[in-house]
Amino acid sequence: MKQNPFSFYDFLGYMLPGAVLLYILTFVFGVDSLVVMLNSAEAKNSAASQLFNFIPAVIGAYLIGHILAIGSSSVIEAFTNYSNGYPSEFLFAVKSKRYLSSNSVSGNIGRIILWLLIFPISLLKTLLKDILKIKMFNQAKSLPKPLREATFSKCKTILNDQVGVNTASMEIDKGIDGDYLRLLYHFIFENSERHSAKLQNYVALYGLTRNVSFVFVLVFWGCLYSYFFIEGTNVGLYHIAVFAVLAYVFYIGFVKFYRRYSLEAVMAATVYTAKNIPPKPVHKAFKRN
Numbered sequence: 143m144k145q146n147p148f149s150f151y152d153f154l155g156y157m158l159p160g161a162v163l164l165y166i167l168t169f170v171f172g173v174d175s176l177v178v179m180l181n182s183a184e185a186k187n188s189a190a191s192q193l194f195n196f197i198p199a200v201i202g203a204y205l206i207g208h209i210l211a212i213g214s215s216s217v218i219e220a221f222t223n224y225s226n227g228y229p230s231e232f233l234f235a236v237k238s239k240r241y242l243s244s245n246s247v248s249g250n251i252g253r254i255i256l257w258l259l260i261f262p263i264s265l266l267k268t269l270l271k272d273i274l275k276i277k278m279f280n281q282a283k284s285l286p287k288p289l290r291e292a293t294f295s296k297c298k299t300i301l302n303d304q305v306g307v308n309t310a311s312m313e314i315d316k317g318i319d320g321d322y323l324r325l326l327y328h329f330i331f332e333n334s335e336r337h338s339a340k341l342q343n344y345v346a347l348y349g350l351t352r353n354v355s356f357v358f359v360l361v362f363w364g365c366l367y368s369y370f371f372i373e374g375t376n377v378g379l380y381h382i383a384v385f386a387v388l389a390y391v392f393y394i395g396f397v398k399f400y401r402r403y404s405l406e407a408v409m410a411a412t413v414y415t416a417k418n419i420p421p422k423p424v425h426k427a428f429k430r431n
Contacts, residue, residue: 160204230318298312
């Protein structure tokens with residue numbers, strides 16, 4: 143499948159989050175020096191001059207977006223995997239481990255620090271999902287039992303017969319290992335253009351939501367610092383609350399699209415197997431009365 147050098151992910155995953163951060167720094171925190179620094183030409187009425195004024199801002203947003211992507215991957219995605227497990231696990235109803243279940247003391251200390259770093263997300267997740275158990279905030283959902291049994295069996299078949307992986311040790315109560323999921327992803331990407339396009343879209347969407355969530359976490363801490371330590375600031379408790387909620391909302395979006403990306407790879411592999419490998423007997427749960 144051909145892909146343009148400047149992809150959909152570059153725009154959604156890097157440029158937009160970087161632009162959001164620049165916008166907030168300029169119009170919420172009043173960092174006017176950013177406008178001067180990113181304005182490459184004197185104000186003129188010509189279209190060319192106005193166009194050149196956008197170039198530094200676009201480049202700056204794109205570069206900042208890459209930094210945000212690294213940070214969000216190390217923080218937001220790590221927290222998700224520690225607290226929910228990988229999507230290729232919880233899709234198959236693998237029970238997630240306790241958050242503080244590292245094999246070392248230093249590992250658990252690191253997880254505590256991580257929990258504090260993304261405090262608005264971790265606090266709201268603990269309150270709304272873990273304690274109150276509100277379903278709409280639980281995007282780490284498993285598949286129905288008959289469906290997960292059928293998809294797991296066919297994913298094993300395609301890994302074994304089409305990719306050449308020994309799947310004898312794979313068990314459904316452990317889910318699909320992350321490396322095996324990557325193999326399924328690349329297999330589908332090479333063999334199904336329709337599904338590969340959807341997979342790319344989900345990658346772009348979960349990258350966007352993860353990075354924007356990280357932006358709002360950073361802005362939350364910036365607002366907190368400004369409110370308590372900077373005199374004459376325009377930042378109030380309203381800003382702190384709004385950015386905390388936005389950080390969690392986009393985190394929920396990230397978990398949603400992270401799950402859909404994994405689910406798409408699994409379901410695409412299942413459909414491909416059904417078309418190219420002789421079908422096995424239908425599971426009892428799918429038989430019509």
